[in-house]
Amino acid sequence: MKRQHLLLAVAGIAALALFPVAITNPYYVHLLETIMIYAIVLFGLDIVVGYTGQVSLGHSGLFGIGAYTAGVLVLKLGAGLWLTLPAAVVVTAAFGALLALPALRVTGPYLAMVTLAFGTIIQILINEMSFLTEGPLGIKVEKPSMFGHKLDEREFYWLVAALLVLALVFVHRVLRSHLGRAFEALRGSPVASDCMGVSVYRYKVYAFVVSAGLAGLAGSLYAYSEQYISPNTYNFELTVMFLLAVIMGGRKTRSGSLLGAAIVVLLPKLLDDIVMFRWVAVLMAVAVAVGAAVALRRGRSTLKAVAIPVLGTVALAAVSFRLQTMTDWRLSIFGLITLFVVYYLQEGIVGFVRQALNLKARPTDDAEETDASHLPAVGDALSTAQAGSDELLRAEGVLMQFGGLKALNEVDLSIKRGTIHGLIGPNGSGKSTMMNVLTGIYQPTAGKVAFGGASLVGRTSSDIALSGVARTFQNVQLFGEMTALQNVMVGLHHTFGSHLLDVALHLPRYLRENRAATARGMGLLKFVGLDGLAHEEARNLPYGKQRLLEIARALALDPQLLLLDEPAAGLTAPDIKELVSYIRKIREHGVTVILIEHHMDVVMSMCDTVSVLDFGQKIAEGLPAQVQADPKVIEAYLGGEAAAHAA
Numbered sequence: 001m002k003r004q005h006l007l008l009a010v011a012g013i014a015a016l017a018l019f020p021v022a023i024t025n026p027y028y029v030h031l032l033e034t035i036m037i038y039a040i041v042l043f044g045l046d047i048v049v050g051y052t053g054q055v056s057l058g059h060s061g062l063f064g065i066g067a068y069t070a071g072v073l074v075l076k077l078g079a080g081l082w083l084t085l086p087a088a089v090v091v092t093a094a095f096g097a098l099l100a101l102p103a104l105r106v107t108g109p110y111l112a113m114v115t116l117a118f119g120t121i122i123q124i125l126i127n128e129m130s131f132l133t134e135g136p137l138g139i140k141v142e143k144p145s146m147f148g149h150k151l152d153e154r155e156f157y158w159l160v161a162a163l164l165v166l167a168l169v170f171v172h173r174v175l176r177s178h179l180g181r182a183f184e185a186l187r188g189s190p191v192a193s194d195c196m197g198v199s200v201y202r203y204k205v206y207a208f209v210v211s212a213g214l215a216g217l218a219g220s221l222y223a224y225s226e227q228y229i230s231p232n233t234y235n236f237e238l239t240v241m242f243l244l245a246v247i248m249g250g251r252k253t254r255s256g257s258l259l260g261a262a263i264v265v266l267l268p269k270l271l272d273d274i275v276m277f278r279w280v281a282v283l284m285a286v287a288v289a290v291g292a293a294v295a296l297r298r299g300r301s302t303l304k305a306v307a308i309p310v311l312g313t314v315a316l317a318a319v320s321f322r323l324q325t326m327t328d329w330r331l332s333i334f335g336l337i338t339l340f341v342v343y344y345l346q347e348g349i350v351g352f353v354r355q356a357l358n359l360k361a362r363p364t365d366d367a368e369e370t371d372a373s374h375l376p377a378v379g380d381a382l383s384t385a386q387a388g389s390d391e392l393l394r395a396e397g398v399l400m401q402f403g404g405l406k407a408l409n410e411v412d413l414s415i416k417r418g419t420i421h422g423l424i425g426p427n428g429s430g431k432s433t434m435m436n437v438l439t440g441i442y443q444p445t446a447g448k449v450a451f452g453g454a455s456l457v458g459r460t461s462s463d464i465a466l467s468g469v470a471r472t473f474q475n476v477q478l479f480g481e482m483t484a485l486q487n488v489m490v491g492l493h494h495t496f497g498s499h500l501l502d503v504a505l506h507l508p509r510y511l512r513e514n515r516a517a518t519a520r521g522m523g524l525l526k527f528v529g530l531d532g533l534a535h536e537e538a539r540n541l542p543y544g545k546q547r548l549l550e551i552a553r554a555l556a557l558d559p560q561l562l563l564l565d566e567p568a569a570g571l572t573a574p575d576i577k578e579l580v581s582y583i584r585k586i587r588e589h590g591v592t593v594i595l596i597e598h599h600m601d602v603v604m605s606m607c608d609t610v611s612v613l614d615f616g617q618k619i620a621e622g623l624p625a626q627v628q629a630d631p632k633v634i635e636a637y638l639g640g641e642a643a644a645h646a647a
Contacts, residue, residue: 016161020154033157033225035258035265036164037218042245042257043171044214049243050251051175052207053187054107057239058099058115061122062212064234066092066219071139071229072132081144081224088220089213096212097205104204119239127231138230141223160221167214168254170504174210177503177510178489178496178517181482183207184252185490188479194461195439195471197494197557202462210500248341250348259349271334274325281320285313291352300355312340392417392561392592393438398447400433400616407433408444409616415561420583420593422607422624424600426636429613431596432474435565438594439471440464451561466494470559472550474566474596480539484530484549487538488521491556495520524552528582544575551582555591562586563594568602580606604628612636 016036020029041063048056066088073079073087103114126133133139143151144159151159174180182203185193190200223229241264249260270276292306316336323329345352393415400408408430415421423431436442438449440461449456456464470491479487495517498510525531528548533541538549547567554562564583568576580602587593597603603610604624612620612627614636620627627633 013161013165016164017158020157026153029153029157030225031265031269033160034222035261036160037221037225038242038245038261038265039258040164040167040218040221041215041242042249042261043167043254044211044218045242046246046251046253046257047171047175047183047207048211049246051180051183051187052204054104054204054208055112055243056115056208056211057112057236057243058118058122059211059215059242060234060236060239061119062092062096062215063219063222063238063242064122064126064229064231065095066216067223067229067234068126068133068139068219069216070220070223071141074141075134075139076132081146084144085217085220088216090216092216092219093209093213096209096215099212100205100208104201104208116236116239119234119236123231123234126234133231136231138228139223140228142227144224156224160225163217163221167217171214172254173506174500174503177514178493178498179203179206179500179503181486181490182493184482184486185479188481189477191441191461192473192477192479193490195441195465196491196553197462197465198490199460199462244338248338248345248348250350250352253348253350256348256350267334267337274320274323277333278317278320281313281317285310285317288313295355309340309345390416393449393451395434395438395450396448398434398437398449399445400430400437400442401445406616408437410447411613411616411618413611413618415592415594416609417560417592418587418590419608420587420595420606422603422610423594423596423613424598424603424610424627425613428615429636430616431613432565433616434613435471435563435594435596438464438563439469465557468558468560469563470554470557470561471563472547472554472565472567474569476543476546476550478538478546478549478553481537483535483537484525484541485518485521485534487549488524488553488556489517491553492517492521494557521556524555525549527555527585528552529578544571547571547575547579548582551586555586559591561592561594563596565596566598567595568597568599576602600628 019032023029041059045056045059048054069088069091070084073084079087099115099118103111103118106114127135129135130137143153143156145151146159175183182193182198183206185196185198186200186203186207193203194200245260245264246257247260248263249258250256270280289310292301292310295301295306296303316333341349347355391414393413395411395413398408398411398413399406411430411434413423413434423434425431433442437444438456440456440459440463444457447457451464451467451469454467456467456469459467479490482490496510496513498507498513501507502510522531522534525534528551530541530545530549530552533545538546541549547570551562551564551567567583568579571579576599583593583595583606595603595607607624610620610622610624610627611618612630612633614632619632619636620630622630
């Protein structure tokens with residue numbers, strides 16, 4: 001951590017600790033306490049929403065489970081803090097797993113509906129299970145004791161502050177590790193994640209369980225803070241507030257979660273006081289106007305884009321001075337402010353400020369701050385493939401049928417170890433479908449596929465990738481919001497054996513693995529000439545560089561077989577020449593290559609064997625010169641009449 005960041009962190013912790021000393025009014029102490037508890041929930045919710053890209057509407061239910069776990073243990077067993085807090089985390093994480101295992105097999109609105117139903121069921125169960133939860137009467141919970149001393153309001157505030165800091169450090173470390181990269185990769189491209197050995201389903205569940213544990217911790221603290229819990233607290237409105245807080249503050253930032261928590265706690269309070277609301281409305285109008293002016297001056301926005309936000313906030317400030325009371329307008333204004341932030345500040349308030357002031361986000365990954373000055377040689381970065389039998393992959397009678405369409409029709413393929421095998425054919429001939437079958441994206445309708453003697457049929461894409469089959473995609477599938485180095489580090493995910501505890505405590509095992517993987521990742525970037533762009537977001541790279549980055553990421557899997565799907569598509573002549581040299585170097589390290597390509601000069605100059613597909617059937621196979629002269633191939637590419645003239 002840089003010195004200035006360390007000083008800011010110390011200053012922030014000191015300010016939190018001194019707040020109840022400087023402000024003795026218990027109302028304001030309790031208000032900040034609530035903000036900190038909500039922030040812990042949002043740290044976890046942001047993992048699910050901001051990083052994995054899933055929409056959860058069940059976090060109020062998880063929050064309630066944490067609260068009632070603590071409440072029931074206190075009511076029935078008189079349990080102390082040392083039991084209730086860990087129990088709340090474990091029980092809520094278990095419920096999170098039970099929810100995630102079936103729910104995360106669906107996506108989009110279906111996932112939102114499943115998690116919403118879960119939250120509703122939890123609220124009903126809490127209300128009906130009066131033998132355990134006291135039902136509608138709720139449970140009274142006194143402030144906890146520590147070491148025989150009952151905590152007062154200020155002392156409990158300090159406990160919440162300490163746990164907030166610990167939760168912040170925990171989440172920060174997890175999201176900067178290989179686990180965080182796996183979570184973020186799921187949002188960027190689930191298909192590419194699976195093909196990099198990162199199981200989409202497994203890590204969605206992992207993220208949800210971690211998020212649920214944090215919600216449980218916050219819920220148990222909330223029970224002690226409020227000293228009374230009832231079923232009506234953990235309703236749909238609370239879930240929506242949590243989700244809005246993440247969006248309004250800014251996803252993928254801990255500062256955004258803190259800001260979002262402050263907004264959803266304080267904004268309703270501010271709307272109760274007309275004088276305070278006027279001040280806030282004026283300050284917001286000034287802030288938006290200044291931000292818009294800075295963005296226009298630096299050319300980061302247009303007058304049309306900033307006009308509505310500026311005019312809207314100015315109008316809100318003007319209207320505030322026309323109102324005499326907030327009673328009739330409170331909900332309407334709250335809704336308008338929320339709609340404005342969500343619609344016009346899609347990166348949240350933190351994202352808006354960064355964009356307006358042209359501030360770059362700090363590196364979000366341990367790899368970004370690891371010293372990689374001692375890079376491995378290019379030959380060391382690219383592992384030599386294992387020796388074995390002459391035939392590496394064999395496909396027999398592969399049939400891939402979509403309804404009545406046979407995309408692949410009884411295709412046989414034999415790939416020799418250490419060769420470059422071309423797979424060509426006109427558009428729609430089934431080449432990419434064959435790639436998808438070989439990598440587990442599609443399960444063949446019939447036929448056999450064996451790699452190294454082991455069947456690939458029925459195995460997941462992540463399992464196939466970890467067995468030594470890597471690929472690139474016809475349409476580039478990079479993780480756009482991640483840097484070039486982070487993309488390659490996703491491919492190196494399989495080199496990490498560290499678990500959650502290793503990451504959270506920064507144990508030597510994790511630090512050692514991270515240093516080794518970072519050095520290896522930089523070496524692979526150096527191999528394809530991208531080491532100078534290691535810290536640039538993938539979406540900002542030129543198209544040709546994105547193609548090379550995909551190859552470097554695939555090589556991070558230490559593959560025996562590399563499938564390249566039209567790697568030269570869209571490249572300039574110099575880029576193609578550079579690409580050819582890299583593919584030859586890859587083959588020199590013993591990596592077998594299957595190359596799909598429309599540039600015939602590339603195929604004919606590099607490939608040892610070429611197979612030709614047309615309408616899902618293999619029509620020719622052999623040496624490049626033989627295939628090029630085959631009448632069936634000429635007819636497939638040129639048509640029957642043109643082929644006759646060519647003959």
